[in-house]
Amino acid sequence: MTVTQPMPSVYFKSPDVAGYPDVPFEEKQRLFDEVKSDIRYKDYLYGCYECGICVAACPSARFYDFSPRRIAQASAREDVELVYQQMQEDIWECSQCFSCLRCPRGNNPGGIITIMREVAVNNGLASAKEALAGYSRIIYKIMSTGTQVSPDMLQRDAFPDWGPETGDVSENLDLWRRALPSETLHTTSTGWEVSERTLVELYLIWLTTGALDMIAEIDRSLHSILSELMEELLEDEGIEI
Ligand code: SF4
Ligand code: SF4
Structure with a gap:
């Protein structure tokens, strides 16, 4: 998997400000492990060149503060805190059009989001309840x-x-x-x-x-x-x- 630079802290919002509950790190890790244990996960993520092609192709990135590149990178870096934040916020901005499949690295950010949404629903996360x-x-x-x-x-x-x-x-x-x-x-x-x-x-x-x-x-x-x-x-x- 490609090793890339740490994510700038500008992407983090305090959960209280964002409107969802914070949970212990172990719980965030458990949720991420559930995402990674999905049989599709290994075929959806191969690392990231940071080329931004997925962002250019993504209709949601045009209208929201959302980026498929950030989704792929957070998972590739195993950034447990950011993945949790994305499961409480970003994943519901995706329109599941899969235009991001043109990723030259073979990633499927929309597919990773599908798995994250399923885990969010299966665990009754606040974002899933609100979105649905x-x-x-x-x-x-x-x-x-x-x-x-x-x-x-x-x-x-x-x-x-x-x-x-x-x-x-x-x-x-x-x-x-x-x-x-x-x-x-x-x-x-x-x-x-x-x-x-x-x-x-x-x-x-x-x-x-x-x-x-x-x-x-x-x-x-x-x-x-x-x-x-x-x-x-x-x-x-x-x-x-
Ligand atoms: S599937 Fe989601 S992340 Fe991928 S291009 Fe479409 S809206 Fe963007
Ligand atoms: S297109 Fe693929 S390699 Fe490029 S930024 Fe997006 S996920 Fe990373």
């Missing part, structure tokens, strides 16, 4: 119906930037939906029709892959609502877990 708070409704919608934004959510007031035709469409939504060629799309309160069997299968996938445990870490009440809902469905289907 706005998605509770969408998670609920996906997991309870098997689809995401439903047509009846597309109202003029909710989406003013979609133009005046949104209102006209929503007034005759039923008709518009029935005009669609596929029968599973003739729905208004869901994106398309999903059978209970498919919902159960999706739920079992989320359960066995740990997606539901991740939700429990960031939003306990959402997790209990979904669990109750699905328990009923599983019972109806005669499935015992």
